[in-house]
Each structure stands twice: as structure tokens, then as C-alpha cells.
Amino acid sequence: MALSAASSAFAQDGAKPVLTVYTYESFVPDWGPGPKVKTAFEAECGCELRFVGLEDGVAILNRLKLEGETTQADVALGLTAELVPEFKKTGLFAPSNVDLSPLAIPGGFSDDVFVPFDYSYLAFVYDTQSVKTPPTSLDELVNGDPDQKIAIEDPRTSTPGLGFLLWMKAVYGDQAxxxxxTLSRRILTVTPGWSEAYGLFTKGEVPIVLSYTTSPAYHQIEEGTDRYKAASFSEGHYLQVELAGRLRTSKHPELAQRFLAFMLTPAFQKLIPTGNWALPATKPAEPLPAAFETLVQPTKPLAIDAETVAAQRETWTSEWLRALGR
Incomplete structure (x- = not known):
């Protein structure tokens, strides 16, 4: 989404300051958390909060690398923990100055620049009307019926796509x-981001899609159906922690820092479960909706440390490209 002239750091004389947040496109629509986050933050900041929706988290990194210090972003929201070294390497981010003690992230999280706002586990979501025997392991998915197609996201532009690349590497190592x-026989399409892949799934064009363990909660709560479920894999599920950071070049550094701190308040965190359909980064002040109790509860969180990802991402992506014949 291109920024218009109206997206300049300052609005016209006498107007409120504009805080521009780069995020992924599914955060921005009415059914996402963006509009409610905007209302809640604007009620206390004396500013205008403006979201710029990009395809996905990796696309945010690519956009910032391209724009460099000319970026109009004040905050980037929707990054993931495994990309922290690469975001820091750009030199574009400033320390958050946010107290992270309220966090309740599995395995913990500590960083002086980036602030988590939610987390999820990757999963393959399937349509129970089409898939009668879902895979119970990653190996069953890889070696399953080639006629039963799946949709995945591109690791070069998408954070779930990158997460799946790392999931495969965490489980299979040198055999990835x-x-x-082998899996490529089942892949119907590789989309740039999550929204495109999930859209194909809900339209019935593919029976299995790479998404999150929390995705079925949306269908239960908003649509009143348990038709869509996440498959539980015996090898474990890859943990994805979503973060935000403030840009060093922001013309509103205090306002950007204030937004990062706001993300860990109940006013923001309560919007995550049924807005972003993910798990809050802090301990919920109130119990999660009952639908969340029915979700797959991973007992083996998988992760690869961020420094290893930074050193190997290009090599592992090349493996993926060769294997898929791209």
C-alpha cells in the first residue's frame, strides 16, 4: 500500500500528529484488531494512528530495507522473534524503553529494542468436510496423499511461510x-502472505492451509461453526512470537515509545484473542473465550534461535527454492 501525501509525519498545521505504523494487511481491516487498537490509543494519545498494511511480516523487513532512513514509518508491528538480528542489522530501530516484566511468553523473551504483543503456534488447518483423516504428524503431512492439496505461504515474504521453513528444518535438519x-507434490500454491492462502482455504479451493492453532477459534466465535480444525502434530508446533519496534528516524519518538508501552496494557492485550486471533503476550486479565479451550494445545514448542536463523536463512531458502523447482 503506497503512502499518500496525507501520510506525512505531520498533518496540516494545527492538526494532531500522525503516528504511522507499518503492519501486515490482516491487522488492518474491520475484522482485524487495527480499528479497535486505533480507537483505544487515540483516546489517550492526542494523535492520529495510521496503519499501512503490507503483505506480511517479512514484507515489512523488505520494505524497510528498501526505504532505509527515508521511511515514513514510526513503528513496525508484525515482526517475528527469529528476525530480530536482521531487523537490528538495518540500524533503523531505537531502544524501546519498555518494561517487559508483564510478558508471559512460553520460554520467555528479553530484548531492549523489540516488544512482543502476541504469540501463536503454527498449524495446518483443515476442512473437516473434505479431510476425514487429518495428519497427526509433520511426517504424515509430508508423505500424505498428493491428490489432497495444501496451500502454504512464501518464506521470502511471509512470517508463517518463514516459520514453516524453520519448522521443517527443526524437525528434519539436513534432510529438510x-x-x-516430497511435500511439493501436495502443494497447490505458494502465496505471498497469509491472507491469500487462508482466503483460498475458506473459499474451498484447497482443503488444508498453513495457519495457526488459534485460527479455528475465529470460525467458532464469529461463524458458530467447528467445521475448521487444526491438526495436532506429534513432533511439535513451531512457536511464533510477534513483535513491534520503533524507528530511529521517527519524528514522534516519544509517541512511538508510548505506543509500544501501550501494547502491553490490558486495553491492547484484550483485543488480541478475538481481534488478531492469537494468544496475548501478557497474562490475560480475564479468562480467554471458551472456544480457546477447544484448540490444539502444543506440548512441544519448536524454535530455532534467531542468530542461527540470521546466519542460515538465505541458505535454507535456497534449499526450499531448489526442492520446489522455483
């Missing part, structure tokens, strides 16, 4: 490229 080659 061979396993990708």
Missing part, C-alpha cells in the same frame, strides 16, 4: 530439502 521435495 529432501522432505520439501
Amino acid at each position: 530439502e529432501e522432505k520439501w521435495r
